[in-house]
Amino acid sequence: MKITSHRFLTTALLSPAILILAVSFLVPLGRLVLISFSSPKGLFYAYSQLFEDEIFATVFLNTTTIAIVVTLLAVVIAYPVAFALTKVSKGWHAILLACVLLPLWISVLVRTFAWMVLLERNGPVNTLLVSSGILEKPISLLFNHASVGIGMLHVLLPYAVLPMYAALVQIEPNLLRASEGLGASRTTTFLKVLLPLSLKGIATAATFTFLLSLGFFVTPALLGGASSLTLSMLIDSFVSDRLNWPLASAASVILLVAALLVVAISKRFIALTSFARVHQ
């Protein structure tokens, strides 16, 4: 009697959230997979169409290349910031942490629009480059790989800083002092002590940024040109312009599988919950 009522309450508590997840997530994704196999010309027609399509291959390669480059840059730039967060005084720590956390509250759309304003032909970045003599006359800084990279890096850096900070803050400071006290150079201490102990944080940061950059839509759509087409923009054009649902679904399933593959590989060494905990 006691056990059944305990079970009943647990189920009642869980059911609203599970219901929402079912109608918004599980069923729509399941339908998407089915639609990808629903082409009138055969089960795998949409997939074979994609794999034979040169544009799809280019876009897939493009998306992965951008994701890898942005992930590498984000980790390399964010590591010193995460390290500084463990070293600075309490007051500076609060200011620096606020600089890292604040952008997370602001919509990606607003931040991308800000980069459009900054990078346009008559914008402040061009003015600065011309007046300092680096450029002879304003050039088009928008709608290329670099502008997409800058915009994405701006969005992704906080996601790279936070996990690495979480790892670095747990390292016993005496270990670094011991290493230096025993005569190791700064470089040796970094390579032999700091880096190995923060590897897990680096892996988490890289997974976050890579996973997020695979699915970027707003930033490349507004800051990129025709040559920086990403997988999400291609999926959007399959739906909105070509109205080809099997093709759009098949491309979505491929992106989904790629994302899940990244999660599955990273799950071996990082905790699943850390994906969402970064926001706190």
Place this chain on the structure above:
Amino acid sequence: MNGRFTLNIFVALVAAFLVFPILAIVPVAFSAQSFIRLPPESWSLRWWGAFFQDASWKLTLVTSLKIATLTTCVSVLAGTAAAFGISRCSPRSRTLLTGLFLGPVMVPTIVLAVAMYSMGRATGMVGTITALVIAHTMLALPFVILNVAVSLDSLDQRFILAASGLGAGSVRIFRTVTFPLVSPGIVGGGIFAFVTSFDEVVLSIFLSGPNVKTLPVRIWEEIRLEYTPVVAVGATLMLLLALIAATMNRISKNK
């Protein structure tokens, strides 16, 4: 010493790179010209007037606030209940449920958007408030659940034992002990849910219709069509709301 100095300069530059570019939109909103240029040659409030005199812009702001409020209510209620439910499960089902609830965080947003759009078309739900609230709730739910779960985990079980030993029933324990102790987690999750909904673009682009359109979707459309400083007014309003939410979150954490 020298290395330390270089590190500090580098970190300061990265911090500046993170914060200052966002502010670029604010002066544009106060421009007197009809095109977007930073810095504006002369200043005025004409685009603020244009925003608030245009019924369609105002409506998108109201729609966004409405959807964000509803999303907050639904995700806080369902998410808090789910966090309590998960805490009553065996470790095995806990892992399973956490994985399930975190699903939407790991799937690329465009995939979620296309999936929901296709489903919405089949059920005639595209362009309804309900569809947008459900979509935003899906995105906000993991954060509410995790926030509440963290407060639940850190709850000292001795308080509950003490209350029980003093003769309180389970309802009274929940009302006077458990709930007050996890409420900061609920508030934090709620603030985050509101902002998640108010900021969301990709799902909203696909699920909005001519009559139900959120502010970010209107900004997105306008950037690609007209590109006048009225876009900056909309973006400044979004920035303002995000800053208020971040401040409220800060205050609620310090209490």
